[in-house]
Amino acid sequence: MKKIFDFIDLNAEIQWVIVIILIILITATLTFQIWKKVKPSNLVDEMMLRTKSWWGMCFIFLFASLVHPIVTYLGLAFLSFFTLREIYTLLKLRDSDRTVLLACYLSIPFQYYFAFQGWYTMFLIFIPVFLFIIIPFLLVLSGDTTDIISSMCILPTSLMLGVFGISHLGLLISFPEMNTGNISGKALLLFLIFITEANDIMQFICGKIFGKHKILPNVSPNKTWEGFIGGVICSMIIGYFMGFLTPLETLPLILISACIAILGFMGDAIISAVKRDFGVKDMSDVIPGHGGYLDRIDSLSTTSSPFFHLIYFLLLA
Amino acid sequence: MKKLILTLIYTVFWRSFNKIIIGLKYHNHKSLRKKKQFILIANHNSHMDTMAIMSAMPSKYIHRVHPIAASDFFGGTKLNKFLMKYLVNAILIPRKKANSDKDIDPIEVISKLLNKGRSVILYPEGSRGTPGVMSNFKKGIGYLIQKHPEIDVIPVYLDGIYKTLPKGTSIILPYNCNIIFGKKIDFHSLEIDDIVLKSEESIQKLIKRE
Structure with a gap:
């Protein structure tokens, strides 16, 4: 893979991810702008607010994960x-x-x-x-x-x-073994977060478009079988195309993406149930359109640990 | 010099500490910047209340804002008095009415401050009381506002700050909480009871808006 920007001291793969993220954000922003002009509704306004927050989160995340390891840890x-x-x-x-x-x-x-x-x-x-x-x-x-x-x-x-x-x-x-040879921990980190968040978004979109049969009627009425299955399939496709970030073969790559999607759904469901018990809709109102920190990272908190050990098992064991 | 110390302590240290570590959100505190003199009234459940309000003050005139504290609680030792005076900028008053000429009249002390153009922070409940519960206001606030009807009275609602340092504990813990500054109160009548009632209502209104 070739570097897009030769003068920036980053792996070619990571540069590609940054460009892909920017393209997605710009496309989403433009789509919702046009959509709002054509047919204004509350849904579009909420989507625009969410996209705006995504810009902020992506910048903070990319800055923190790429500048210096100490910044990442802090x-x-x-x-x-x-x-x-x-x-x-x-x-x-x-x-x-x-x-x-x-x-x-x-x-x-x-x-x-x-x-x-x-x-x-x-x-x-x-x-x-x-x-x-x-x-x-x-x-x-x-x-x-x-x-x-x-x-x-x-x-x-x-x-x-x-x-x-x-x-x-x-x-x-x-982790020393994850940063040797052709394995890059940073790229794996980007892969994990990209697939987890993409799965969240795809589940949301598929649920909105096709959603009919509720999967957890007592916990979260917004979650449907259609959204869940659509999310898993989309994650597998996205995972396949983002595979350049990992040194994995095609089959394990698709399986790992599916695992991330299923685990992400579990995390989402767990936090939904916790919120229901607290009697709140969102954990707080820090991120406009999304809710609190835990509303955003609920799926990450369950995907990251299994992902690490799956990679460990597949590549190093 | 005093201004510099207070700015460093509150506007620099406490404000960033409150925002980042405690998770305190400031609402509408910028409305104070244009005002020169005011009486702030707030609900009171914790020592953190004063830190939260003082950290919201504009650094321009933070040295002219005095929290009013009870001398029986905070004025015990000389060190305490010194700290209260220089680090909190507080004025100590006795909590009881003056019975003879020798006693200091608390209303008189605050009144003098207001005449000098200073602003004050008051907790009309009189003490920290039960956590999370606002008790009835004492009448002192009525006497004071009756004497100085020209000064703006601004209600402040402290939402959940008591959780960070409840009465009887000594560790400050982070909790998401809010400090909300309201609009100045318009008193239609200057009867003592009406003033007390109106100021209580104005804080209740801030609670409901949340």
């Missing part, structure tokens, strides 16, 4: 932090949980430090093993046993949702 750590803050704002926790909440927040720098150093084992066991023991014990130390079981379950789970999954994005670019 960006991801803050993303985790904002996500946790969003969850804890809506959770009704006990006053005696406050010290433990501080410990939860403090686990973020540790987790990302392990990712930064590429300490694979420590990174993997820190939250699911170590903190699953330490957090309940810290709760015990606070001395208040009323409703302690719910705090014991909620706090580690919140870390899994907000920190553990997302931090795998960081591990991709620091």
Whole structure:
């Protein structure tokens, strides 16, 4: 593959992705502008707002992921932090949980430090093993046993949702074996995020156009079988064409894209159910048109960890 | 010098800390820039309330804005008094009415400040009270506004800030919260009870708009 811009110090593949993202954004913006002129409706206005937010998110993301690894880690750590803050704002926790909440927040720098150093084992066991023991014990130390079981379950789970999954994005670019030869962690990271977000969008579009049969009527009325299957198929096609980012063969490439699509749907459904329990429509109103941080990264938090291990299994094992 | 210290503490440090770490959102705080003198009234549940309001003040005249604090709570030691004076820019008043000539009359103290052209931050509930619940306003606010009807009274609603540092705890934790500045209150009647009622209503209105 040839570089598009010779003078910029980036892989040819990554330059291509940036150009593709820009083309998509420009096309979407123009389409909705024209659509609005021809036939104004609330849906178009919402789409335009969403596209506008996509511009912002893409720029922040590309800047953070390409400038310097340290910027990437800081960006991801803050993303985790904002996500946790969003969850804890809506959770009704006990006053005696406050010290433990501080410990939860403090686990973020540790987790990302392990990712930064590429300490694979420590990174993997820190939250699911170590903190699953330490957090309940810290709760015990606070001395208040009323409703302690719910705090014991909620706090580690919140870390899994907000920190553990997302931090795998960081591990991709620091893991030594993923950055040797023709494998580039950065390209894999871009592939993962591209497919996850494309799947979100395609599920949304297919659901809007073909949607008839509800898949989870009690949790999220917007999700339909048509949207889900359409999303999976579209993701497989997009994954096939974006395959230049990965060193994978065609068959595993398509299978991995399908896995990302299915896992992304699961993450989306999990957060939908959580929101339903909280009784809110969006986690917060930070990103206009999308809702909160967790509304946007819900699918990423479930796709990134399995994606990492699938790649590990296929390429390195 | 005092202006510089206060600007550094509030406009630089607390504002960025509140925005990035705490997750505090400022609504409509720019409306204060054009005003020269005002009385801010807010609901009160936490020590963070003062930090949130002070950090929203324009740096141009932050040294002329005084939070009003209770001397029985904050004026215990000399160090406390010093910190309150220089780091918070607060004025300490006794919480009780003056019974004899020797006692300091709290209304008189604030009144003098207003005559000097200063602005004040008041918590008409009198204390932090139950978390998340707004209690009835004390009558002091009525006496004060009756004396100075020409000064703009601006309601401020602090939404969820109490969660970051509730009464009786000592760690500040991040929570998404809001600080909302309202429009100045038009008092139709200057009866004490009407003033108190009207100011309570104006904050209730800010709550409902959310």
